[in-house]
Amino acid sequence: MKSLRARLSIFLLAAALAAAAATGALTYRNTLSENEQLFDYQLRQTAITLRDQGFATELHALPDSEDPSSVVVQIWTANGTVLYLSHPDSALPDRATLGFSDVDANGRRWRVYSMASRGRIIQVAQPLELRRDLAANAALRSLRPLFVLAPLMALLAWLIVDRALRPVRRLAGEVKRRDALSLESLPEAGLPSEIEPLAHALNALLARLKLAFDSQRAFVADAAHELRSPLTALRLQLQLLERAADEAARRDAAARLKEGVERATRLIEQLLLAARTAPGESGHAPRQIDLAEAVRLAIAEAWPLAEARRIDIAFETGEAAGTEPGDQDAGALLISADGEALRILLRNLLDNAIRYTPEGGHVAAGLRRDGNAAVLAIDDSGPGIAPAERERVFQRFYRGDNPSQPGSGLGLAIVANIAARHGATITLSDSPLGGLRVEVRFPA
Incomplete structure (x- = not known):
């Protein structure tokens, strides 16, 4: 994946989703725990309500907040005589542990609250799977906003990355519009601190290139000017050699021509060395x-x-x-x-x-x-x-x-x-x- 925008968007979205998943997991766990505590509180309050009603010939109905199909009530004496059973097909064991406990009865696992009052034992129980289903449904309802916000988070991440990369696109457009002779510095105003070193490095490179190009242009102009004189001198010495009237004049002209060639040769060597050692050239x-x-x-x-x-x-x-x-x-x-x-x-x-x-x-x-x-x-x-x-x-x-x-x-x-x-x-x-x-x- 070469697109920096796509990579940043995916990374941001992945980070947001990971944070949402962690938040959701913690929320789900806390909601389950809170619902468990709420259900235990309801069992205890139901038992207290039954105790306060007394044990008349007929017990009053359970509070409206209780679902009779999900709560089983059993009252029995200390010698094991059952006085009341809300669901005859869901009888609880005749041995009870005071307080909260988990028991197995009739092929199901129950959460039971037992209390002793006036020589009687009051038991209020709920099936554990029912409690867990209710708690899980409540926890999932609390996570619905996260699922709804996930697409919005993805869109927001894309927009943030697009806005953050706008200076990079502007800088790239500025470089793309330049030609080989446009070596002026790039604008650095308004650039983020992460991109500013890149622009500064590009400007330093452009400055070195401008210095090298200016040096080369000046060198070529100076070299052309300096070579004109020795080449003209060589041409004149060659003409003198051709026009020499006697052997002595020819020898003198040949000697002068040789000196001119040596000077021109040395000048060319020095020009080549100067070009090789000019600023910007690598050795x-x-x-x-x-x-x-x-x-x-x-x-x-x-x-x-x-x-x-x-x-x-x-x-x-x-x-x-x-x-x-x-x-x-x-x-x-x-x-x-x-x-x-x-x-x-x-x-x-x-x-x-x-x-x-x-x-x-x-x-x-x-x-x-x-x-x-x-x-x-x-x-x-x-x-x-x-x-x-x-x-x-x-x-x-x-x-x-x-x-x-x-x-x-x-x-x-x-x-x-x-x-x-x-x-x-x-x-x-x-x-x-x-x-x-x-x-x-x-x-x-």
């Missing part, structure tokens, strides 16, 4: 990674470029990397991360530091533990970044006031996306080496 499942080992592998990968530019790279951990005295050695720091994304982050940080550091300069990678966090610091002896620009450098394609420097303006944007995915924070500051320090704080 690999995180796993436990030794951050120190990941830094060593990234340094080994960047070593050829550093060697070509005669740049020295150092890797320091623990107190050698600037930790406070008493910090533990960071020789092995485990963090939960996407291994491929972490490799890209480290590679971009080291690549930026190497490319922006003049030849013969220095780059240092430091790793330390700070409380429950693992802190990675990359220092270089390059020109650094002015404090006023340190927030803007995480924007895509932003290259600062000196666009002549090599690069696509995507490296730090990629680093920021990966850090945000891992819950890490990035801080830019002045480096002791004279350039820029990039600090990434990972939750350990």
Whole structure:
């Protein structure tokens, strides 16, 4: 059964019927008990009435409230002589237990009340099956309102469920009317507290989708703009190669064309990395990674470029990397991360530091533990970044006031996306080496 309305209606009706059945059972039992007490009271009052009449030659008739066919009266002396018997064919035993008792006589079970008065025994009796039939009929009459109200209870349960689910239908209709470009928040006013978290979660999802779509649209526009220049440059260099008049000119044009292809290739690679690490994109499942080992592998990968530019790279951990005295050695720091994304982050940080550091300069990678966090610091002896620009450098394609420097303006944007995915924070500051320090704080 998929219908929530049908399920709720059935559950509510079942609960109401179960409550009605329990109420009916208790009412039936109490009514039976009360009728039994009433019948016992009538037997006792009948016996008292006979006692008060005295024992004249003729007994007066029983009270009008008594049914002579259902009540048997027997009076006898202490020596067993029967003085009066209302129904000769329903004689009771000549031995009596004073008070109430159940006896068998003439193939029937009787409820008997006996009392002694003036040397005589008065017995008043009723058949038990008759008493039970009368009590059961009275109890069933008390249950008739429950049977009459059962259909009304079912209708009321259906109407209550229908009214309770109206906000859900309204929310579903609002979602159904949206198209792929309608990512505005759904209205949450007037929603029940049980449905409000669902609407809030949907709005959060719509906000993330809107952010992702806006980011993708801006990325595509920026990428198209950035690719136009290198492609135009490649076309011009190809034309120069075709028009070269001698071998030296051809070699120079070919070298420039090769550099242009390499720059375009790197730009495309960075564009692809930026798209893969953009907000809303899912990566690999995180796993436990030794951050120190990941830094060593990234340094080994960047070593050829550093060697070509005669740049020295150092890797320091623990107190050698600037930790406070008493910090533990960071020789092995485990963090939960996407291994491929972490490799890209480290590679971009080291690549930026190497490319922006003049030849013969220095780059240092430091790793330390700070409380429950693992802190990675990359220092270089390059020109650094002015404090006023340190927030803007995480924007895509932003290259600062000196666009002549090599690069696509995507490296730090990629680093920021990966850090945000891992819950890490990035801080830019002045480096002791004279350039820029990039600090990434990972939750350990």
